[in-house]
Structures are given as structure tokens and as C-alpha cells.
Amino acid sequence: MDELKNIIRDIPDFPKKGIIFKDITTLLADAASYQRMVDLLSHRYIGKKIDKVVGVEARGFIIGAALAYKLGAGIVLVRKPGKLPSETFKKSYELEYGTDTLEIHTDAIEKGERVLIADDLLATGGTMAAVVDMVSSMGAELVECCFMAELEFLNGKNKLPADKVFSLLKF
Template sequence: MDELKNIIRDVPDFPKKGIIFKDITTLLADAPSFQRMVDLIAHRYVGKKISKVVVVEARGFVIGAALAYKLGAGVVLVRKPGKLPSETYSKTYQLEYGSDTLEIHTDAIAKGERVIIADDILATGGTMAAVVDMVEALGGEIVECCFMAELEFLGGRKRLPEGKVYSLLTF
């Protein structure tokens, strides 16, 4: 996994001073590395009858869509308010300084459908915890929340369903 970790670029002081941002665009742009990352994550779910991959705006779209393709599953978008054209279910959640809201189509997941929720990086877990609540409210069965990478020092895993978190890479 070190070869994949080493492709991810550190950007100091982004988006604000004191933060070292993990820039995954370098991995996404390298075709062999991107394929390897998708294959490694998808392999975990082969044979688990995944119906949908729920993806979180925006970088989660890239990873989740590739996973869904590999698994023969549908893709369900979770977006900022006002971006989805049909009836939505909304969830407002707390951030460190304020709040944010996400939406999902109310008919995107049928009761009992087996889903994975995919995003690029697990940091504090706030966004993913909100998405977990949304999927459960629609009746989806969460197989796992999966991430390309996890920033372990931020403790986001603690906010998600125990035993249902997978991260390919950890920092």
C-alpha cells in the first residue's frame, strides 16, 4: 500500500494555515494507481450482493462510481441542497464551526437494499455519519462505509457504525 500512499500529495497550509491537506488528485490522475485502488476496494465486496453504492459529493463520486461499475451496482448521489431534481430527504449536521446539509432522493434506495457508502477520505466522520443516518432513514442496509484513505488521528471512525468501516489507506 505504500506505493499508493506515496502518490498522494501533501499540501501544507491548505485550506488554512496549519493543515496538511492530503491531495488525492495525484492518485486519481495516475491510471495504474487509480485502477489498483478501485480493484483493491471492490475486491472486498465481491459476492456480497451490493445493490447500490451511495456516493458523497464531490470526490466520493469518482471513487464510488468506479466501485459501482466493478460491482455491477447502481450509484446513489448525496449532494448539497438544491442540486437534486426530484423529491429529497435532507439531513443537517454539525460541523466544527456551524452546520451543513446534505440531500438524497427519497426513492434512491429501496427498503432492505444492501449498500456501501463510499467517499475519498474519512476525517472527522461528520459528513459520513449524516449519510449513514440518511441511508438508514430510507431503509437501506449498510454493509460498510468505505474510504480510499483515513486520517486516523481525527477519530472519525468512532462516529460510524462499529465494525462497518473500511479504509484502504491510513495516515
């Protein structure tokens, strides 16, 4: 895993002073590394009968779509408000300073479907906790929340179901 971790670059003071941003675009741009990451993540879920992969805006789309393809599953998008054209289910959640809202099409997931939620990075866990609530309220069976990387020091995992979190890379 070190070869993948080492490709992700640190950007100091982005998006604000004191933050060290983990820039995954370097991994995504390297064909062999991107393929290896997708292969490693998808291997975990082969044979788990995943019906849908939920990709969280925006980088979760990149990982979610690749996983859905490899697993023979559908891809479902969770987006910011006003980006989906049909009827949506909305979920607002707390941020450090204020709130945010996510949406999913009301007909995107059927009751009982086995769902994998994918995103690029687990940080504080607030966004993913909101997505887990949305998917659960739609009657889906949550298989797992999977991440390309996790910032362990932020303890985002604590906001999610304990046995339903997998991160390929940990920082």
C-alpha cells in the first residue's frame, strides 16, 4: 500500500492555513496506480452480491463508478442540492460551522437492495453519516462504506456503523 500512499501528494495550507490537503489527483492520473486502487477495493466486494454502489459527490463518483463496473452493479449518485433532475430525498447534516444538504433520487434504490457506499476520503465522517442515513431510510441493506483513504486522526469512523467501514489507505 505504501506505493499508493506515496503517490498522493500533500498540499500545505489548502483549502485554508493549517490544513494539509491529501491530493488524490496524482494517484488518479497515474494509470497503473488508479487501476491497482480499483482492483484492490473491488476485490474485497466480489461475491458480496452488491446491487448498487452509491458514489458521493464528487470524487466518490470516480471511485464508485469504477467499483460498480467491476462488480456488475448499478451506480447511484448522491449530489448537492439542485443537481439531480427527478424527485429527490434530501438529508441535511451538521458541519463544523453550519449545515449542508445532500440529495439522492427517490427511485435510485429499492428496498432490500444491497448497497456499497464509496467515497475518496474519510475525514470527519459527517458527510458519510448523512449518506448512510439516506440509504438506510430508503430500505437498503448497507454492505459497507468504502474509502480510498482515511485520515485516522479525525476519527470519522466513529460516526459510522462500526463493522461497516473499510479504508484502503490510512494516514
